[in-house]
Amino acid sequence: MQNHGRAILCVMAASFLYACSAAVVRGLSGAYPTLELMLFRSLIVVAVTLPLLLREGGLAALRPKAPLGHLARLAAGYLGMITAFYGYRTLPLATNTALGFCMPLFLTILSVPLLGEVVGWRRRGAVLAGLLGVLVMVRPWEAQAALPLFPVGVVLVGVVGWALAMISIRRMGALGESNVAIVAWFGIGSTILSAVLVVPYWVMPDWSGLAGMVAIGLITAAAQLLMTEGYRMADTTLVAPFEYGAIVYATALGAILYGEFPDPIGLVGIAIIVAAGLYVWRREVVVARLARIRV
Incomplete structure (x- = not known):
């Protein structure tokens, strides 16, 4: 306890x-520039965490078993990170954070075609409710939307990227890839990518x-x-x-x-997103328990 x-x-x-x-x-x-902030973030995180990861798993744990999976995770995760940083530049902190918590909703949607999972009507309803929460927060039907539509769209594309990254991690885990390798190679890859891309904007x-x-x-x-x-x-x-x-x-x-x-309506939208995400999480727990009982 x-x-x-x-x-x-x-x-x-x-x-x-x-x-x-x-x-x-x-x-x-x-x-x-966003890329410069991302470079320092990735570089320092790798410098701090890599020695700890190596102490946990040793150099052998860094040997990738699914190199293509690492590339897919890097591409999807980097998309999620760069759009999140763009969101911090263009949207209120609370809004960008709330949009990030749409990730479980998109993960639920994508797990059907990409992982072959069966999603029941309860989780489908929660996903729709969460997307409704985004609409309530943005309110695009008003003469002047409550939030700028383009940045919101960009951040949501990145949230889909995070969901795809999670799917890549699940697939690599199923292939026996170590957590050390998954964490370390994304950190190293994102550092190198940021260092290359930031040169003209430094x-x-x-x-x-x-x-x-x-x-x-x-x-x-x-x-x-x-x-x-x-x-x-x-x-x-x-x-x-x-x-x-x-x-x-x-x-x-x-x-x-x-x-x-x-504003109050924006807070309602945020609350809907949070409630939908928590419900999806809860249903996944219940479904996993039922699956273990059936086995």
């Missing part, structure tokens, strides 16, 4: 740190900008380690819902740091 409490605290702390990292990204986005950072970029990497690395520890100490069914605290933290940070206050 004590471990359960610690696990929940780890996940809550990780969610808060992810929101803090997003807030720093938003603050630096006006002065530095802006030499001043000391405050450099400190902010280093902070993004260190905060993200700490968040990843805490999240991993939380999921290690307790079952996913216990700790996963606490990830949604990130929306609360992002809303508070957006209001305090940038004067971003979601």
Whole structure:
């Protein structure tokens, strides 16, 4: 029971740190290109986490068993990351964070054709409700939409990318790929990709900008380690819902740091997305338990 409490605290702390990292990204986005922020984030995360990963699995664990799977995960995950960073530049923190939590909805949709999963009417209904929540948040039917449509669309494309990345991870896991290899190669690949793509857009950072970029990497690395520890100490069914605290933290940070206050209808849309995501998660737990009982 004590471990359960610690696990929940780890996940809550990780969610808060992810929101803090997003807030720093938003603050630096006006002065530095997205790719530069991504480079520092990826480079520092790899520098912090790779030694820990190697200590856990050794060099042998880095040997890829599914190289094409790693490429697919890199392409899809990088799309998700670059669009999320673009969202921090163009959308309120709470909005971008809420859109990110549409990932389980898209994962449910894509798991049918790509993984052959059977999705019942309850999860289908939750997916539709979540997408309705996006519409409520954006309100495109108004003369002037509540949120700019293009950035919202770009971020949602990236959320689909994250869902595809999760499917790639599931497939690699089924092939026996180690978690060490999956995490390490994405970090290394995203660092190299950002280093190449940022060259024509590079802006030499001043000391405050450099400190902010280093902070993004260190905060993200700490968040990843805490999240991993939380999921290690307790079952996913216990700790996963606490990830949604990130929306609360992002809303508070957006209001305090940038004067971003979601209107009441926008908050309703966010609440619908959260409720839909939690329901999909709950139904997946129930379906998995029933499958084990039948076996």
